[in-house]
Amino acid sequence: MTPGLAFVVRRGAWAAATLFVALAATFALVALTPDPNAALAGFAAAAGGGDAEAAMSAYEAARNLDEPVLDRFLGFVRGAVTLDLGRSLSSGEPVRSILVDRALVSLSYVVPAAVVSVAGGVLVGATTALRDSSLGDRLTGAAAYLGLSVPNFWLAALGGAYLAAALGAGGSFDPEAGLFASPNVQYLAIAAAVLATTMFAAQLRYTQAEMGAFADAEFVRLVRAKGGNTRRVARHVLRNAAPPLVSLFVTELLATLFVAVVVVESVLGIPGVGAALLEAVSARDLPMVMGVTLFVVAVGVFARFAQDVLRATLDPRL
Known part of the structure; x- marks a missing residue:
């Protein structure tokens, strides 16, 4: 077995064990406590x-x-x-079909938020880190700290208040109207903006810090001495800063799945995975609780597994 294959097998076994332990712990937490x-x-x-x-x-x-x-x-x-997760005790519908519908709702705003925040955070962070501008550093640092410090539930509440004023008191997310029907698109846009605020700030701050650490490195001075422009320098620096940035992206994604999605969907009334988990826990709907847990933990474990493989690819020393 080659070292690369052995690494993948080890990480895969660890991911499977993590998934099993998380499911067992969740099942015990619900099944062994009074209803x-x-x-x-x-x-x-x-x-x-x-x-x-x-x-x-x-x-x-x-x-x-x-x-x-x-x-x-x-x-x-x-x-x-x-993939036979049983039927919801509350609705009687198959848990798998409920999860598919709810996951599509959550992914419809999580994915755009992740793409925009990662691309924007890396671009702005790389640009400011490699430019000799103390004012730019202070402004981007202040913007990053502001984005990280403002609570998601407060931003979601502001977005909900705006939609209530724009759509009227009866306005709400309508699952029967279709995912991208009005006003559902507006709710999804607000949810994406709320998530992107925190994720963009984190990506910006860490990209600036990681790439700033290489600003005076010997290879950077060599590239500049050969007439390399900021774009070329950024490409070389980003190649060295990529492994820790990959870890940050996965960490932020997992935090979004476990915390922010539940908060945003509860405040805005979006029927996604987070809202499904809260409803299932409140109703003690064990099949639904386990189905949502399986989905969230599987996504998290797969993301960490992909992170390990990608980091090993970017940094052969690992």
Whole structure:
């Protein structure tokens, strides 16, 4: 086995183990903690003159809560291997079809935000890092810190208030109208802008810092001495700064998936993956919780795996 193939196999095994542990931890967190909705079912039955214990038992039986936890987890794992994630306990629809619909909504604004923020952050950061301009450095540094310090939920709330004023009190994201129908496009644009604010600031700051570290390097002075312009210098410097920048991009992407998407979709009422997770947790819809977790963790693990391979390609010393 070649060293490159061995590296990929090791990283792949680590990614698979990480995925399994994350799923097991999530399943245990939901399955081994009391379900408050069972108590609510018993209370409602007692308030109506019924048998609270029977109502709670019926609730648990309907959700397979009376089965051994290990059997339920192994059943989920077997289904996940064949992408059969079961049915949502809330809606009765297949979890896989719900995830596909919700993922399309989330990706429709996450992908544009990531592309714009990475391309713009690297371009602006590289330009300012290699120019001898203290004013430009201060301005870009201030812009980066401002973008990182402003909370996403506050920006999303401002965007929601703007849309409420523009569309009227009854305006909201309409899943039945189509993903790119009006006013859905406006909600997606606001969500993309909110995500891009933080991601662009992070890319700008780190690109400026990483490339600025090479500004006085010997190879940079050599390129300049040979008459190389700023674009040529930037190309050489970016080649050396690429590995840590790749790590930053993956880190920011994972942070977006785990935190920002949930916040933005909750505030703006966008029915994406983040909103689906909150709804499932609130309803104790275990199949839906596990389906969303599987999707998010799989994306994160695959992104980290791609990062490791890409970094090894960019930096053979790894």
